[in-house]
Amino acid sequence: MKLTIERAQLLKSLAHVQSVVERRNTIPILSNVKLEARPGSLSLNATDMDLDFVESVLADVARPGATTAPAHTLFEIVKKLPDGSQVEIDHSAEDGLLTLRSGRSKFSLACLPVEDFPVLSGGDLPHGFTLSAAELKTLIDRTRFAISTEETRYYLNGIYLHAATGAAGDVLRAVATDGHRLARVEVTLPEGAAGMPGIIVPRKTVNEIYKLIGETDSDVTVSLSETKLRFAFGDAVLTSKLIDGTFPDYERVIPADNDKYLDADVKVFASAVDRVSAISTEKSRAIKLSLEKGTVRLSASSPENGSAEEELEAQYDSTPLEIGFNSRYLLDILGQVEGETARFAMADAASPTVVRDQADSGAIYVLMPMRV
CATH class of the missing domain: 3.10.150.10 (DNA Polymerase III, subunit A, domain 2)
Structure with a gap:
C-alpha cells in the first residue's frame, strides 16, 4: 500500500475514527485503525465491537492495499504535522511496518494483520428511512442531556427512538430519562419508518453521531434491525449495536x-x-x-x-x-x-x-x- 494524502483531510477522518477507539484495550487489534487504499481513495475503519465507523477520503493511491495501525498514535502524529503539508503513507508486507513521511519527518509504526480486524458492519437491516441532518440533530440534542449514566439501569443508558402518534399525526419520537428528568422530542415521521421497531441507541453512539452531524448538511440514511443501527451520510458510515432491553412506559410518568x-x-x-x-x-x-x-x-x-x-x-x-x-x-x-x-x-x-x-x-x- 502506498499513497499521498493532504494532512487536513487525513486529520479530520482520523479525529472521527480514533474517538471510537477505547484508550485501554485488552484486545490489541481494537486499538488500531484499518487503512484500506483503493484507486482514488483511502478508507479508515475503527471499532470497539459495539460501534463501527468507516469513512472514505480522497487520496492519490500509487499502490492499493490494506493494513492496520495504532489509531491514537497515528492521530497524534498527523495532528502535529505542519498545516498544508502532504502526507505519504507506505506499507510493505515484507517488514510489516507502516512508514509515514511528511517533509523531513519520518515515522515507522508497527502494524497488525488486517485479517485480524473484526467486521461489524455486515448483516441485514430491513427498516430504512432518511432524515435531514437538522432533524436528527434536534432529536439527539434536545434529549441526550437526560440519558442515565447509572450502569445498573442499562436500558436507560441511551435514547429510545420509535414511531408514535402525536398531536400533529405520525411522528418519529426520541425519549431519554434518568429517573429524575425526562425529555421527549419528535419530528414528522419520515417515509419508511412506520414499521420500525422501538430501539434504544447507546449513549456512546449518540455522542459520536452528534459530533459527526454537526459537520454536515447532507441527509442521513438510517437503516436498522432489532439489534443493529446504521447511519450513513456523505462518505461516512456509523454502525452500532443496540441496547438489548425494554425501555419503560414513559407515558405513565x-x-x-x-x-x-x-x-x-x-x-x-x-x-x-x-x-x-x-x-x-x-x-x-x-x-x-x-x-x-x-x-x-x-x-x-x-x-x-x-x-x-x-x-x-x-x-x-x-x-x-x-x-x-x-x-x-x-x-x-x-x-x-x-x-x-x-x-x-x-x-x-x-x-x-x-x-x-x-x-x-x-x-x-x-x-x-x-x-x-
Missing part, C-alpha cells in the same frame, strides 16, 4: 392533569436560577420556587454558604405553591427550550412537573421535584 401553570421568560428565568443556585450545596443543588399570583420567588440556602433570593414577574394565577428542584436539572431543561417562553404545569410540591416549549408543541420535559 407524564402527568396529564397538572392544573397550576407558570409561564416564564426562558432567558430571564434561567439567569435567575443560575445566580441563586450559586449559593446551594454542590451535592444537592437545591433551589426553591415560591409561586404567588404574578410573581415567582427563587431561593436557596446552605449551612456553608448562606442564602440567596430573587423575585421575578411571571404569569401565575393559581393558588400559592412552594416547590423545590435540582437547579442543574432545571437549567438543563431550560437550555433546550427554543421559544421565548416556557410553560410549567404543576400539581403540588411532590408530583412531577411538566415543562413545555411554547414554540414547539412536540417537545415535552418532565422534572421530578425535590424537598427543600
Whole structure:
C-alpha cells in the first residue's frame, strides 16, 4: 500500500475514527485503525465491537492495499504535522511496518494483520428511512442531556427512538430519562419508518453521531434491525449495536392533569436560577420556587454558604405553591427550550412537573421535584 494524502483531510477522518477507539484495550487489534487504499481513495475503519465507523477520503493511491495501525498514535502524529503539508503513507508486507513521511519527518509504526480486524458492519437491516441532518440533530440534542449514566439501569443508558402518534399525526419520537428528568422530542415521521421497531441507541453512539452531524448538511440514511443501527451520510458510515432491553412506559410518568401553570421568560428565568443556585450545596443543588399570583420567588440556602433570593414577574394565577428542584436539572431543561417562553404545569410540591416549549408543541420535559 502506498499513497499521498493532504494532512487536513487525513486529520479530520482520523479525529472521527480514533474517538471510537477505547484508550485501554485488552484486545490489541481494537486499538488500531484499518487503512484500506483503493484507486482514488483511502478508507479508515475503527471499532470497539459495539460501534463501527468507516469513512472514505480522497487520496492519490500509487499502490492499493490494506493494513492496520495504532489509531491514537497515528492521530497524534498527523495532528502535529505542519498545516498544508502532504502526507505519504507506505506499507510493505515484507517488514510489516507502516512508514509515514511528511517533509523531513519520518515515522515507522508497527502494524497488525488486517485479517485480524473484526467486521461489524455486515448483516441485514430491513427498516430504512432518511432524515435531514437538522432533524436528527434536534432529536439527539434536545434529549441526550437526560440519558442515565447509572450502569445498573442499562436500558436507560441511551435514547429510545420509535414511531408514535402525536398531536400533529405520525411522528418519529426520541425519549431519554434518568429517573429524575425526562425529555421527549419528535419530528414528522419520515417515509419508511412506520414499521420500525422501538430501539434504544447507546449513549456512546449518540455522542459520536452528534459530533459527526454537526459537520454536515447532507441527509442521513438510517437503516436498522432489532439489534443493529446504521447511519450513513456523505462518505461516512456509523454502525452500532443496540441496547438489548425494554425501555419503560414513559407515558405513565407524564402527568396529564397538572392544573397550576407558570409561564416564564426562558432567558430571564434561567439567569435567575443560575445566580441563586450559586449559593446551594454542590451535592444537592437545591433551589426553591415560591409561586404567588404574578410573581415567582427563587431561593436557596446552605449551612456553608448562606442564602440567596430573587423575585421575578411571571404569569401565575393559581393558588400559592412552594416547590423545590435540582437547579442543574432545571437549567438543563431550560437550555433546550427554543421559544421565548416556557410553560410549567404543576400539581403540588411532590408530583412531577411538566415543562413545555411554547414554540414547539412536540417537545415535552418532565422534572421530578425535590424537598427543600
